[in-house]
Amino acid sequence: LQLDGEVGVLSVKEKASPEETCSWFSYYCSYGWTTYMIIRGCRRDLRMEDLPRIPSYDAPVKWLYGITAARLKGGKTFLTLCRLLKKDIKVLIFWSASTAVTEYVAPSAMLRLLSYLEKPQEAVIHPALWISLLFIGPMCRSVCYQQYIFNATRVLVRLNISLVQEIYQTALRSHLYDTSVDSGADERQIMQGKPSSKKTPKSGQSNITSLMSYDVDAIYNSRDIFYVATAGTISVTIAMSLLYRMLGWPSLIGVFTLFLLTPLPAVLSNRVSRIQREVMRATDARLSKISEYLGSIRTLKYFGWEPAMAEKINELRSVEQRRLWKRNILVAVIAVSGDFLPMISLLAMFSTVVLFTDTPLRAPVAFTSLSIMETLRLQFVWLSNIIRNASQGLESLRRLDHFFESAVPIKHHPAGPPEFKNATFRRTPVATFKLQDLSVRFLEGRLNVITGPTGCGKTSLLLSLLGETILESGEATCPRDVAYVPQAAWLQNDTIRNNILFFGPYDEERYTSVIQACGLMPDIEQLPDGDKTMVGEKGQSLSGGQKQRVSLARAVYSRARTLVLDDVFSALDTHTTSAVYEGCFRSDMLQGRTIILVTHLPSALQDARLIVNLDRGVISSIQTAEEGDLILESSQCSADTAVEDDSGSPPLLESAEPVTIQSNSEMPQIEDPNDASGRLVEETSAKGRIPRTLGEYNMLFWNPGI
Numbered sequence: 001l002q003l004d005g006e007v008g009v010l011s012v013k014e015k016a017s018p019e020e021t022c023s024w025f026s027y028y029c030s031y032g033w034t035t036y037m038i039i040r041g042c043r044r045d046l047r048m049e050d051l052p053r054i055p056s057y058d059a060p061v062k063w064l065y066g067i068t069a070a071r072l073k074g075g076k077t078f079l080t081l082c083r084l085l086k087k088d089i090k091v092l093i094f095w096s097a098s099t100a101v102t103e104y105v106a107p108s109a110m111l112r113l114l115s116y117l118e119k120p121q122e123a124v125i126h127p128a129l130w131i132s133l134l135f136i137g138p139m140c141r142s143v144c145y146q147q148y149i150f151n152a153t154r155v156l157v158r159l160n161i162s163l164v165q166e167i168y169q170t171a172l173r174s175h176l177y178d179t180s181v182d183s184g185a186d187e188r189q190i191m192q193g194k195p196s197s198k199k200t201p202k203s204g205q206s207n208i209t210s211l212m213s214y215d216v217d218a219i220y221n222s223r224d225i226f227y228v229a230t231a232g233t234i235s236v237t238i239a240m241s242l243l244y245r246m247l248g249w250p251s252l253i254g255v256f257t258l259f260l261l262t263p264l265p266a267v268l269s270n271r272v273s274r275i276q277r278e279v280m281r282a283t284d285a286r287l288s289k290i291s292e293y294l295g296s297i298r299t300l301k302y303f304g305w306e307p308a309m310a311e312k313i314n315e316l317r318s319v320e321q322r323r324l325w326k327r328n329i330l331v332a333v334i335a336v337s338g339d340f341l342p343m344i345s346l347l348a349m350f351s352t353v354v355l356f357t358d359t360p361l362r363a364p365v366a367f368t369s370l371s372i373m374e375t376l377r378l379q380f381v382w383l384s385n386i387i388r389n390a391s392q393g394l395e396s397l398r399r400l401d402h403f404f405e406s407a408v409p410i411k412h413h414p415a416g417p418p419e420f421k422n423a424t425f426r427r428t429p430v431a432t433f434k435l436q437d438l439s440v441r442f443l444e445g446r447l448n449v450i451t452g453p454t455g456c457g458k459t460s461l462l463l464s465l466l467g468e469t470i471l472e473s474g475e476a477t478c479p480r481d482v483a484y485v486p487q488a489a490w491l492q493n494d495t496i497r498n499n500i501l502f503f504g505p506y507d508e509e510r511y512t513s514v515i516q517a518c519g520l521m522p523d524i525e526q527l528p529d530g531d532k533t534m535v536g537e538k539g540q541s542l543s544g545g546q547k548q549r550v551s552l553a554r555a556v557y558s559r560a561r562t563l564v565l566d567d568v569f570s571a572l573d574t575h576t577t578s579a580v581y582e583g584c585f586r587s588d589m590l591q592g593r594t595i596i597l598v599t600h601l602p603s604a605l606q607d608a609r610l611i612v613n614l615d616r617g618v619i620s621s622i623q624t625a626e627e628g629d630l631i632l633e634s635s636q637c638s639a640d641t642a643v644e645d646d647s648g649s650p651p652l653l654e655s656a657e658p659v660t661i662q663s664n665s666e667m668p669q670i671e672d673p674n675d676a677s678g679r680l681v682e683e684t685s686a687k688g689r690i691p692r693t694l695g696e697y698n699m700l701f702w703n704p705g706i
């Protein structure tokens, strides 16, 4: 490429993959287009840039569209994959068949050559032909077989990119209900070595991970089923006819023995399939435990629970290993039986020829039979391998089917103003808590506040508006351009700036004012790389308050017309809360945008044009205010502000209903121990002693004036 020197030519060539531009000889026979990579790989470790470009026909997005279209036609995953890889399967079948046919060229040539050596005078064709066929046959077989391997590997890659992308897309676009509550029982059963329940509706993160790794691997490892089905059948047919021509009816004894013994690996493979199911369950349980512990690794370390956790993981791992061991033993038995079956049938066949017929067992026949039986034996090895892989693949296909069937696609509400009409929602199909009969239309371009006691369903209401819950009855509409800030900030492992821009264009003026409004300027100034500082995995290099403000800044910076904000002040101290509130909500930063804010902040309650009070999943009251009016009087809010403590937490208002907020005049009068100057009034006291004599004591005791 560098020698070409012409920029135009370079750019055109760089775009094409060498696989697409190489010669036919290189593509089908020599694979010369991979030579440079092999040489480089011998000299040093290969890097990403050393790998050839992916050909245009293998672009991942193309395969994602392909598998989505194939699935839409209906049927299970196996059918979908067959539809998707129809052409590739045909190519595989062609090369498998060619391999099977060319495999018998050499044994046939050997038979002729040995016959010629036995009786040269009877030869019609010159033996040079048989000698050359002894070379050409295996050569042709090798070309066909390598083409099969090349295309089967391509199928592997295509299957992998299609399935992984589809799983990923389904996970993003569907409700995957986390049944980790059930998995506890499952895990206990696994620990006790009992087989777990058959239903495995787990759709947690670890489950998706094992679907994308173990299951997809198991499926593409079964791709050779096409080879065995085609090459195996053709090979057995050719072998049988050749053997029959050479040995007559005793060859049928050999084939019959093979036929009787063939179901043995299949019977064993059923057992492998069952054990494999158990292995996958144990793997799921271990992966789910590991990801659970990794998620809270800091807490575990603080409490010094690592040994206990390691022990638990090891217990799960040892159960998994025991099952893997059992499976591998059985797989080894299948492999050995695959090797022995042709030997037994060969023995049966030759014994029959020697014992029950007058036909002499001539050298050409015996050697050619041996060669044919060796070819058949290899077919049996393939068969036993594929049976093992296919049983694993079958189980994985079942798991994938379950995943795709149980994923409930997220249904977006129709576009419109943020509104609920007699809507009832549940977080999951089995959740006991539900938001009932919600009817509210949020005011567009205004500040709407949702408030209520903890656990009353505020977050659920926001998620319901976004279509992340199940709408059981009623109606809901939601605008299309919404920016959502969750209660627990979600950050990418990127710079602060990129987390705020979130793939949007960089507008310096807007960016700076957003940073200032969210009170991030002092934090950024303190960081060594400013806003180019990496926030780390899940934003772990930032404080909770910083994370929440970066998350808020992302929504404020976005051009979304509607902002759905879930308790965005919960991790901020009083002073930062008021600074951020003033900067964002009382400036023109959010002017004209619809804000739906979950908060108890008195200032927000004071500024809100609409307040929704929630109580145990039901809207207990809705308060609205005309332009210029206030729902809550400032005195009521300041009464709450006075509740602020010094602990750094924002002022709380347990119930936002104005009637519940009592002014100072209505409060029960508690005797104020302070005087007007704020000092404590000293308690009246007198010094002295109790009289010693009984008479004097009685006199003092019974005298009410004292």
Ligand SMILES: Nc1ncnc2c1ncn2[C@@H]1O[C@H](COP(=O)(O)OP(=O)(O)OP(=O)(O)O)[C@@H](O)[C@H]1O
Residues within 6 Å of the ligand: 427, 428, 431, 432, 433, 453, 454, 455, 456, 457, 458, 459, 460, 461, 487
């Ligand atoms: N993923 C979930 N699946 C099922 N139920 C859930 C789920 N998350 C929360 N809940 C339940 O829904 C109810 C409402 O929870 P939600 O988080 O909406 O309350 P909230 O008012 O936002 O609470 P807070 O003020 O503490 O954030 C609770 O009873 C909770 O147990």
